[in-house]
Amino acid sequence: MIKVTYVAQDGTRTNIDADEGDSVMHAAVSNDVDGIVGECGGSMMCATCHCYVDDAWAEKVGPRSAGEDDMLEGAASEVTERSRLSCQIKLTPELDGLVVHLPEEQF
Numbered sequence: 593m594i595k596v597t598y599v600a601q602d603g604t605r606t607n608i609d610a611d612e613g614d615s616v617m618h619a620a621v622s623n624d625v626d627g628i629v630g631e632c633g634g635s636m637m638c639a640t641c642h643c644y645v646d647d648a649w650a651e652k653v654g655p656r657s658a659g660e661d662d663m664l665e666g667a668a669s670e671v672t673e674r675s676r677l678s679c680q681i682k683l684t685p686e687l688d689g690l691v692v693h694l695p696e697e698q699f
């Protein structure tokens with residue numbers, strides 16, 4: 593299992609034990625984490641899985657792809673250098689303990 597922490601705008605932290613190979617989006621949706629919608633199911637067509645990778649994890653998670661850049665142009669909340677589509681972050685053992693922050697809104 594890989595631990596992921598989702599931090600809401602109000603500071604509420606939700607800790608999830610996810611399966612290796614799962615995405616940060618799917619782990620959130622299947623555990624009813626408010627703030628990640630994942631409307632397209634992970635096919636990079638919606639941007640409702642927008643999240644901000646915590647500074648401490650940015651290097652391990654790596655940069656977003658050009659396709660993510662394109663989709664994030666339609667994101668509801670501010671896009672920063674830490675913005676990612678959480679459906680595109682696959683959970684590996686190296687990401688055990690990952691912390692992501694949730695945007696204000698997804699629509």
Ligand code: FES
Pocket residue numbers: 617629630631632633634635636637638639640641663677678679680
């Ligand atoms: S779930 Fe739709 S872009 Fe990530």
